[in-house]
């Protein structure tokens with residue numbers, strides 16, 4: 236069996252194939268001279284292996300693309316299976332406050348060492364600097380073309396990762412597969428014309444971001460950066476809106492609720508209570524929200540509310556200004572910056588052409604897919620690796 240691609244999904248496919256059929260011959264062909272390069276740089280060098288979410292129905296909600304198909308796949312290999320798999324091989328994982336899971340060493344090399352040691356133990360062959368240039372199906376076997384030779388295999392797992400360009404998938408198209416055009420996911424918003432950038436480094440713990448003219452709304456921590464906005468609320472919006480935001484060339488208006496899910500009635504009563512209890516305090520000196528002081532002053536200034544004004548002097552007009560500002564503040568986005576921590580592409584091999592019980596192609600039997608080459612992607616937090624482990628495990632198991 237040939238596994239094309241020495242990344243997370245390719246390794247898991249090869250290891251699973253050897254586990255389920257120890258006598259089989261399994262070779263990983265990797266085009267570069269490095270194995271598991273993305274694992275190495277992942278999670279800021281710590282590798283966010285998976286997410287501590289142990290209910291498959293909940294887990295799938297973190298995948299803008301592939302959620303339905305992964306539901307079945309996670310029944311075969313879940314986040315708990317990932318944790319057990321690494322722990323059984325001496326790599327304990329820890330869970331951080333936001334449920335992301337890392338090796339306790341805080342070093343992605345631990346994960347690489349574990350995968351490579353396991354491949355040696357099980358006898359997986361590895362061929363570096365071996366780009367597969369073409370796959371042809373000849374009756375029941377596959378002919379793989381390399382730089383200077385060809386070779387034949389009965390089964391092939393394609394685990395070549397994402398490609399930013401559609402042409403990168405031409406060799407899979409040639410086998411009859413439909414490719415969903417790739418576009419970036421997980422990016423931050425550029426706001427060249429917005430002065431809020433001067434507050435770079437400030438964050439709010441829970442804001443909602445809505446994209447005008449779409450159904451996109453996401454909540455979570457929001458970070459102001461020197462080029463615009465980032466943080467989970469923005470990254471999630473970019474992932475769920477990957478295609479629609481690409482269609483509008485990354486130019487749009489966002490509406491921010493600085494108070495997360497708080498609605499008008501709830502905010503009105505907080506404002507009334509503040510006026511009643513703290514009426515003699517200046518707006519500047521009493522900020523009843525979880526908003527950093529410098530941002531609070533910036534926002535007051537934005538709607539021309541004097542910082543020295545007393546809460547008791549706010550009046551109906553002032554209350555309405557604050558309501559609108561806090562619940563529906565607006566910024567113009569123009570352009571994006573790829574989030575360096577966890578860049579993924581949306582798009583790839585169409586999921587309708589893959590049987591998720593086995594990861595086998597429906598249009599080219601004997602060919603299996605695993606990992607980011609598929610039109611699957613998750614938000615940040617370990618979900619992309621989990622999809623790679625799961626689909627790799629199933630492809631390897633089924634292909635023997």
Ligand SMILES: Cc1cc2nc3c(=O)[nH]c(=O)nc-3n(C[C@H](O)[C@H](O)[C@H](O)COP(=O)(O)OP(=O)(O)OC[C@H]3O[C@@H](n4cnc5c(N)ncnc54)[C@H](O)[C@@H]3O)c2cc1C
Nearest residue numbers: 240242243244266277278283367396576606607617619620
């Ligand atoms: C900087 C960064 C940080 C990230 N951090 C995280 C994180 O902490 N947690 C998380 O869940 N996700 C993270 N991700 C996403 C995650 O790395 C990917 O989703 C995951 O690596 C996909 O695994 P894969 O095996 O499908 O593809 P890849 O890791 O891309 O591996 C594919 C391999 O196939 C090889 N290949 C391609 N074409 C050929 C060919 N024709 N012949 C032979 N070999 C070929 C490539 O060289 C590559 O080694 C991060 C991504 C980036 C870029």
